[in-house]
Amino acid sequence: MSRVTVTQLQQMRDRGERIAMLTAYDYPTAKLADGAGIPILLVGDTLGMVVLGYNSTVPVTVDDMIHHGRTVVRGAQRAHVVVDMPFGSYQSGWQDALRNAVRIMQETGCSSVKLEGGQRSAETVARLVEAGVPVMGHIGLTPQSVNVLGGFKVQGKTPREAVHLIEDAKALEAAGAYAIVLETVPTALAHMITQRVKVPTIGIGAGPFCSGQVQVWHDLLGLYDAFTPKHARRFAEVGAVIRGAVEAYRAEVESGVFPTKKESFYMDDRALELIKRMTASPAEDMSQAERVLAELAEEAASRPGAPGTA
Numbered sequence: 001m002s003r004v005t006v007t008q009l010q011q012m013r014d015r016g017e018r019i020a021m022l023t024a025y026d027y028p029t030a031k032l033a034d035g036a037g038i039p040i041l042l043v044g045d046t047l048g049m050v051v052l053g054y055n056s057t058v059p060v061t062v063d064d065m066i067h068h069g070r071t072v073v074r075g076a077q078r079a080h081v082v083v084d085m086p087f088g089s090y091q092s093g094w095q096d097a098l099r100n101a102v103r104i105m106q107e108t109g110c111s112s113v114k115l116e117g118g119q120r121s122a123e124t125v126a127r128l129v130e131a132g133v134p135v136m137g138h139i140g141l142t143p144q145s146v147n148v149l150g151g152f153k154v155q156g157k158t159p160r161e162a163v164h165l166i167e168d169a170k171a172l173e174a175a176g177a178y179a180i181v182l183e184t185v186p187t188a189l190a191h192m193i194t195q196r197v198k199v200p201t202i203g204i205g206a207g208p209f210c211s212g213q214v215q216v217w218h219d220l221l222g223l224y225d226a227f228t229p230k231h232a233r234r235f236a237e238v239g240a241v242i243r244g245a246v247e248a249y250r251a252e253v254e255s256g257v258f259p260t261k262k263e264s265f266y267m268d269d270r271a272l273e274l275i276k277r278m279t280a281s282p283a284e285d286m287s288q289a290e291r292v293l294a295e296l297a298e299e300a301a302s303r304p305g306a307p308g309t310a
């Protein structure tokens with residue numbers, strides 16, 4: 001099965017089909033999301049917060065992204081897999097950015113990379129695209145710059161900021177970005193940007209008028225309690241289900257209800273008897289023990305259904 005390409009994503013946008021993108025960080029979640037028909041999986045650097053337990057995305061490294069990116073690529077057969085370039089992997093110049101992007105592409109097998117920033121990242125995006133690396137842009141609230149932005153705040157609320165964000169989107173489009181994430185910006189501004197660029201816009205906290213939406217796996221499923229952004233909707237309370245199951249497991253181990261016969265393995269009574277005799281008396285005749293064990297093996301092999309029997 002071939003993966004969704006950037007051309008197909010563009011066609012979806014052109015046909016007015018909304019694109020549902022979702023983060024994934026490991027093999028089982030990628031398999032589930034891919035099976036549910038999600039066309040783009042983002043191995044986001046939110047990994048740092050929802051999986052690795054940091055309080056921002058800043059500590060995440062290229063090696064972290066590669067480790068998790070690989071597992072997502074293995075889990076997803078059809079989805080386009082885009083891997084975030086983490087903080088520090090592209091800000092020091094396009095040469096470093098290219099080296100890291102190539103590593104991420106080669107070592108994960110992903111379909112594209114994503115990086116944050118508009119006009120300030122445009123040259124880097126252009127160099128990567130020129131070298132054959134498809135790039136998704138990301139503007140608005142850019143979490144890697146949270147320390148400069150002064151927190152996780154809505155971006156583009158003033159006319160000056162809004163015009164700057166429109167210019168950012170146009171700069172990314174001109175640089176060759178195949179799509180642009182718009183994070184935590186007013187709905188009207190996201191709508192305006194979506195109308196002014198030809199590439200798909202993917203919103204998160206940017207209202208319903210973007211070409212698509214992206215959400216964080218843990219927010220969607222109620223798996224991350226530290227913070228729930230206003231834009232997130234819990235489609236299921238999987239965290240509560242997991243906790244209930246784990247509590248039931250603990251209770252059944254403690255009360256002896258788990259495991260039962262059905263969940264256990266057995267051995268032949270004669271083999272058990274022999275082992276008891278052998279361990280009780282070290283002088284027990286080993287040749288006799290070996291003979292009984294050989295007989296048992298022969299018996300097992302000749303049972304109907306055993307390999308090699310009719």
Ligand code: KIV
Nearest residue numbers: 023044045046181214
């Ligand atoms: O890292 C991430 O998960 C992201 C999304 C929030 C867009 O960049």
